[in-house]
Amino acid sequence: MRLRVPFRNLANATPAFPIAEGRTVLLVLDVHRFTVSREEGYARLARERGISRELDEYHEQVDLMLPNLRRLLDGCRRRGAGVIFTRLVLPEDGGVSTQAEVTGLYAARDSLEAEFLPEVAPRSGEAVFDKTTVSAFNGTDLDRTLRHLGTRYLLLAGVPANGAVEHTARDAADLGYGVVIVSDACAGDTWAHHALVMANAGSGLVRVRTTEMVLEMLDRKRT
Known part of the structure; x- marks a missing residue:
């Protein structure tokens, strides 16, 4: 059955996002061993529960x-876009959101499950925010960091969609950022x-595009 989205049709058209003009950051959400490994984290919990x-x-x-994310990371770095990562990891101050206390879905600090996969890991100088919240903006200094960098546009990739x-x-749009979700x-x-x-x-303020489309946007080949 085709999904109907009538409320979306009531809104004005989404504006063009000139992400090639700078002030763009790729935000990679929670892609580390706890979430994407077939052995640790989610996979371990599912195995323990027999499901x-x-x-x-998901896997x-x-x-x-992962190959699309690697291509996206390489493309953004070559084109001068910023890159920031988040992890579902107990923050250094030990603070755990009430939601995370209930679900238990986060990795222990300095554990194997907290580690990034080498092929999609942060490089030197790229910020990493640890969180136990769902949105990257809750319980972190992400918004302040982005505003300090002069960021206007966010490219979002990661898990879970x-x-x-x-x-x-949705939080980013409410805060005034132009958002491109990189679907693949x-x-x-x-x-x-x-x-x-x-x-x-x-x-x-939210658009959905593929990796190929985003790289074309960064090259000014499309809006």
């Missing part, structure tokens, strides 16, 4: 997402949830 097959669709998407990506996108550099917990987020998110 490993429930994550099959299929992760396998497709129907969690950190969606919540961060995200993974949802199911294919259906990924499709739902991408179909429903694109309005106001």
